[in-house]
Amino acid sequence: MSPPFPLPAPMRRALDLASAAECAGEVPVGAVVTRDGQIVGEGENRNRRDCDPTAHAEIVAMRAAAARLGDFRLTGCDLWVTLEPCPMCAGAISHARIARLFYGASDAKGGAIEQGPRLFTQPQCLHRPEVYGGIGETEASTLLKDFFAARR
Amino acid sequence: MSPPFPLPAPMRRALDLASAAECAGEVPVGAVVTRDGQIVGEGENRNRRDCDPTAHAEIVAMRAAAARLGDFRLTGCDLWVTLEPCPMCAGAISHARIARLFYGASDAKGGAIEQGPRLFTQPQCLHRPEVYGGIGETEASTLLKDFFAARR
Numbered sequence: 522m523s524p525p526f527p528l529p530a531p532m533r534r535a536l537d538l539a540s541a542a543e544c545a546g547e548v549p550v551g552a553v554v555t556r557d558g559q560i561v562g563e564g565e566n567r568n569r570r571d572c573d574p575t576a577h578a579e580i581v582a583m584r585a586a587a588a589r590l591g592d593f594r595l596t597g598c599d600l601w602v603t604l605e606p607c608p609m610c611a612g613a614i615s616h617a618r619i620a621r622l623f624y625g626a627s628d629a630k631g632g633a634i635e636q637g638p639r640l641f642t643q644p645q646c647l648h649r650p651e652v653y654g655g656i657g658e659t660e661a662s663t664l665l666k667d668f669f670a671a672r673r
Numbered sequence: 674m675s676p677p678f679p680l681p682a683p684m685r686r687a688l689d690l691a692s693a694a695e696c697a698g699e700v701p702v703g704a705v706v707t708r709d710g711q712i713v714g715e716g717e718n719r720n721r722r723d724c725d726p727t728a729h730a731e732i733v734a735m736r737a738a739a740a741r742l743g744d745f746r747l748t749g750c751d752l753w754v755t756l757e758p759c760p761m762c763a764g765a766i767s768h769a770r771i772a773r774l775f776y777g778a779s780d781a782k783g784g785a786i787e788q789g790p791r792l793f794t795q796p797q798c799l800h801r802p803e804v805y806g807g808i809g810e811t812e813a814s815t816l817l818k819d820f821f822a823a824r825r
Contacts, residue, residue: 571740571745572739572742572744573736573739573740574736574747574768575735575736575765575768575769584725584727587724588725590724592724593721593723593724595726607764607768608761608763608792608795609764609765609767609768610761611764612764613726613727615760616726616761631797631799633797637796637797638760638792638795638797640760643790644789645783645788645790
């Protein structure tokens with residue numbers, strides 16, 4: 522089912538990055554960081570290629586944006602990612618002071634935003650972004666389902 | 674108060690890395706990854722130097738170890754860190770399949786192991802290391818207290 526509005530361009534780009542990850546044999550998740558509507562960092566899952574347990578799309582995108590902007594805090598930046606972030610990525614989003622988080626598919630097994638530890642609702646959490654889920658959800662979850670179905 | 678046994682060498686090294694971070698103006702936390710008793714990766718906080726919101730000591734050490742070992746999973750490896758890991762680092766520890774986590778000082782404000790979300794106790798958590806806290810705690814917490822006192 523098509524959404525009732527065109528996908529925002531950053532999520533379109535994140536979905537394309539997720540497809541690129543799939544072609545490289547990685548779990549298909551993509552992410553971009555924007556500031557004032559412009560992309561300042563992007564990433565796709567690179568765990569296997571980079572031999573890096575932390576190389577989720579969100580981490581790769583935030584590291585790229587921070588390096589480009591020359592600041593370890595991404596204050597005023599937004600993160601767009603095709604899958605609900607895990608605890609590692611949710612923690613990094615908070616450390617980076619991301620203003621708004623837009624994500625696609627929910628992740629009942631690994632998500633940490635609306636599932637499991639719900640990290641941004643923890644009293645300890647020092648910075649909570651605004652959160653908007655379900656953007657590009659159908660395409661994002663289809664990519665993931667097809668990926669895991671092909672490997673079963 | 675001195676501990677009733679000599680500090681294990683990997684925690685001694687992690688404390689030295691924490692001191693090095695402090696000299697560089699970073700929050701003094703250090704970490705090392707060992708396999709079969711040998712150090713295969715080390716790290717200290719590098720957020721400011723590297724303009725990287727994810728560059729906590731644990732992440733730096735695990736990325737270094739994974740690159741060196743050529744595997745995104747650090748199965749059978751141990752992580753030694755001077756401070757209780759935050760949610761980001763606890764999530765990365767789980768992704769990396771770290772076998773045993775040894776840490777120094779507890780972190781009431783930011784820790785995610787015995788405080789706050791207690792990530793390894795969450796039903797979602799796919800891999801839980803064995804956890805040993807309080808190792809080198811006095812020296813680790815003194816480093817941190819002195820660092821923050823000097824900046825107030």
